Every structure is written in structure tokens, then in C-alpha cells.
Amino acid sequence: MMKAKTWVIAKLFDGEPTESNFRLIEEEVPSPKQGEFVCEALYLSVSPYESSSDKAPLGSALMGHQVSRVTDTKNSEYPVGTLIQCYSGWRSRSLINPKENPEALKLLKVPNLAGKEPSLALGVMGIPGVTAYRGLLEVCEPKAGDTVLVSGAAGAVGSVVGQIAKIKGCKVIGFGGSKEKCDWLKSLGFDHVFNYKEVNLDDALTSAAPNGVDCFFDSVGGEVSCRVLQHMNDLGRVCVSGAMSSYNYGDKQPLMPSPFHACLYKRLKIQGFSVSSCDARFEESRTQIFKWMNEDKVKYKEEVQEGFEKMPKAFLTALKGKVAGKIIVKV
Template sequence: MGKCKFWTLRSNFQGQAKLSDFQLVEEDIPTNLKDGELVCEALYLSVDPYMRLFSDWSEVGKPVVGEQVARVTDSKNAKYPVGSVIRLSSGWRSHTHVKDVSTIDVMPELGDLPLSLTLGVMGMPGMTAYFTLLDVLKIKKGETLLVSGAAGAVGSLAGQIGKIMGCTVIGFAGTNAKVKWLKELGFDHAFNYKTEDVGKSIDRVAPDGVHCYCDMVGGEISFQVIKRMRDHGRMVVLGSISTYNNSTETTGPYLFSDILTKSLTITGFIIFNIREKWHIGEKQMAEWIKEGKLKYKETITNGFEHMPEAFLGLFSGENTGKAVVKA
């Protein structure tokens, strides 16, 4: 009988997450499956900033939440025979006993694209970028779009989609190398928020203000952007990575007067709420990649045993593009 390995929380995070918060556990892989059940083995696993927030609500001892792409190794389900490749949200597990196949996601049509993209451009980050710009912000040609966390899995795609739609795109990232990459992707302006003044940078390249803001980080950067948004500007909050590791509640500065006087629209958006529409975005993203309009990077960590390190690297800026673990 084989063993399944899975990562759990040894204790809930207190401020900055650390390696000692995680524990690797083993259990037997079931062999006597019931009709309709299957077992799969992870091929690629996703690590994403949202897992830090979700883990605050997770039960200690349970697998850390997350998506993976896996291959079926044992099956009593005709729809998913041995060898099938599936995408599912089963957490940080090397093997998964699937009792309810409704938890399995429909795989996108990849063609000759890498399988790992089902967790990136063709997965949650790509769909977040696509539907944020087209359905939520309803971006228009000629507008100015600002993206924070612009070198990450979502931000790098959002900026490129903005360019495809005919916008002027501004991006902020945390290293000079990432800024260089953003310019290679076609961003009109890119800045290192650690070495350049955010407000002054925006004033210089967008003196009339910003129409749309795609926010991944929250905190001080978002404060500076909101102060510089145009009347009737639109902002989508996709994350707040700058605050996830705060050990105490923070308050202010308060920007309600700016929101009021500029008639701003601020929307929180979670892509899992519209999973039934993913096939639309997946098809378009694949076409843009094949046409050379959309580029991507992956930061791949080898080895299931390194899941925590890959996750913690998200908060120290070690990834460019999508962070993925190859099991």
C-alpha cells in the first residue's frame, strides 16, 4: 500500500508565516475504491497569496488549501480512467482520494501548451486577469490602467490584456529585474516601488490621473493610487498582499472623501464565484498566447517537499509570474 503525503498547518500563522508553521503528514492511499471513486497523483501544485488569508480560517491538522493538476492512478469511474489528467482543489496533497467527482474542474483545451499553465495563464490567475478587465472594469481603449503587484501571476497578465485593449498601462513591482521584464511585456511605464516614490511616479506619467486600477497589494501603494484616480474612476480589489502578514489590525488613512468627491467605483472580485464562465476566458487566453500577444513566466519549484518554501517566497518577492510546484 502506497503513502499519501500532505502538508498541514502545525499552528495558525501569527504575523509573518514561517516554515515551522507547517507539518508534513503521511497516510495510506486507499486501494478498495467504491464505484465512481478515483485516486490521483499530483503533477503540479499551485501556491498563491490568497492561501495566506484562507489559512487563517483553516483547521489545524487539515491539508493546506490549494489547486493542483493530477493524473488518475486508480479508478472506478468510467469518465476518469487511469491516466486521465484532472484539475481539482484538493489542497497540498501528493495523492487525493476523490469520492465526489463534482469537485473536479473541467480542464482547458491546452493544445501543445505546458500542462502547468492550467494553474496559471489558463487557470485561476489568468481568469482573474481576464474577467477583471473585461467584465468588471470594462476597460476601454485610450484609458490609463494602473496595476500593482504587476510582475505577479495576475498582474503581469492584466497589464498585457490592458495593452491588447488599447490602454496606457502603468505597473509597479518590487525589483529592477521585474521592472525590466514588465517593459519587455509592453507596459508603457514600470516602476520599482521600493526605490521610487509611487505618487510622484504616477504624477509624472499620468498627470491627468488614472482611469482604472487593478489592485493586488493594498496598503500605501493603493493609498497613493486612489489619491490620483480620475473622476468616475474604477478600482478592483483582487488582493491585499501587503497586509496579509500583519499581526495587528491596521486603521487608516481614510480615503472616503476621495471616493465620494471623485464618484469612484471600488469592487472586490473573487474569480471562483464565476467558475462556470472560465471556458470563455481560457479559450481567449490560449488564442492570445498562440498569436504572440500574451507572454508569461513561471517560477517552478521542484519537489512536493518544498511546498512551504515556494509559498513563503511569494511574500518576499521571489517569484516572477506564476509560482508553481512540480511534484
């Protein structure tokens, strides 16, 4: 038997979590049987949507994606040394049987990244990047000359959305929550960037998009999103990939203006969107993103924190939206 460290839920979330909601335990990991392998975590993802763990039972492991290396195997398809991306949670070591519930594992081999860090498989080359790529192109269907608005624009998803929209010939407006985030978005080529905490949103959008907004990629929700809908053009397209503004409220959601009047009279298409690494188009999507990266058309930012013990702190940092780009914990 081998030992593994695992972060579990020590106290159920009630609104915004704190470090007291998490507990580090030690677990035994059995040796692999035929068809199984053991992997050790190298990089772990911390993402706001993982706060859905407030619905998980007390004592259960926190869930999330990781990049890990196979260290012991009885599966010829996964020899020792293979780098994989999987949904193993906040565990330092995992026993995996690829044939058992593959959808839940979301198991992929990390592609050849030409010398770049394999942590990219958790960010721009992972779920965030593919969400940006497919959500924008399949749901928003941008055309050259369209005005595209991105909320949460400095995040791992939003920053890629804006760059792809520029590649497609669109005018891009981004909302960020700090001067540092806004400066970074400007360096990525966003045409207009606003700190939503410091501006009147209606005035900002009237100035930046006098002819209205055609596409809205939203990962924030709440009052900001309701205001944006008032500036959408007829037949505008909205992709909803997250709801950052409501993750900490629990059952105490604040009252918001109704969005339905704008949806009806502007005939808006609004679609929720998420992807899985098991999706048939996942590889195709990240191949295109990698091509754009090599052409210097898509850039990325990683905030890497070292040490498995930093998982709760890194998660809370991500939940509060304090850092631009993707937050990664290196074991």
C-alpha cells in the same frame, strides 16, 4: 490502501509564517468506490492568498490547487491518465468523488494545451489568468485610450492584466518590487513601470498619468492603494483582487489613510473580485487567453521548483513576493 504525503498546519500562523508552521505527514488513501477516482499530483500551486490557512484548525491540510493525473478509477468520465485541475490541497495523492461538494473541489479537466506544460492550468490558463481577464474586462471595463494602473504587476495576475489592457488599446502603468520585475514588465509592453520601493508614488503617477488614472487593478492594498485613489479620474473603476500588503499582519493591521474621501468625491466604482473554476464563464475566458497566447499577445513566466518537500519554502517565497510570474512546485 495507498500512501500519500500531506502538508498540514503544525503551528497556527501568527503574522508572517515560517517553515516551522508546516509538518509533512503520511496518510492512507482508500481504493476508489463506484463513481470515485484516485489522482496523483503533478504540479501544485503556491499562492499568497492561501495564507488564509491561518484560519484553519491545527493539524488540517494546507489548501491549494493542483494539476494531477488519474491513476485508479471507478468513474468512466475520468479514465486512467486523465489530467485534472482540482482544489485538493498540498497532497501527493487524493481520492475524489466528483459528486461530493463539486464547488469545493473546483474540479476541471485540463484542456489540450498543444504541447505546453499542464502546469499552465494553475497560472495563465487557470485562476490567475481568468481573474485577470474577467476582473479587468467586467469590473474595470477599459476603453481604448484609458490609463490602466496595475499594482503587483509582476505577479501571475497583474502581468496578464497589463497585457490584456494593452490589447484593448490602453496606456498601462505597472508597479513592481524589484529591478528584475520592472525589466520583465517593460518587456511585456507596459508603458511605464515603477519600483514602488524606490520612487515617490505621487511624483511617479503625476509624471506617468498627468491626466489621471481611469482603471486601477489592485492586488496589494494598503498605503500604496490609498495613494493611487487620489490620482483616479472621476467615475474611475477599481478592481480589488487581493491584499498582499496585509496577508502577514494577522490582527495587527497598520493604520492607513482613509480612502473614502476619494471614493465619494471622485464617484469611484470599487469592487472586490474573485473567480472559481466552477464558474460558467471559466472555460470561455481561458479559451480567449489561450488564443492570445498563440498569437504572442499574452506571455507568461513560471518559476518551477521541484520536489513535494519544497512546498513550504515555495509558499514563503510567494508570500514575500520575491519571484515574478507564477510559482509552481513540480512533484
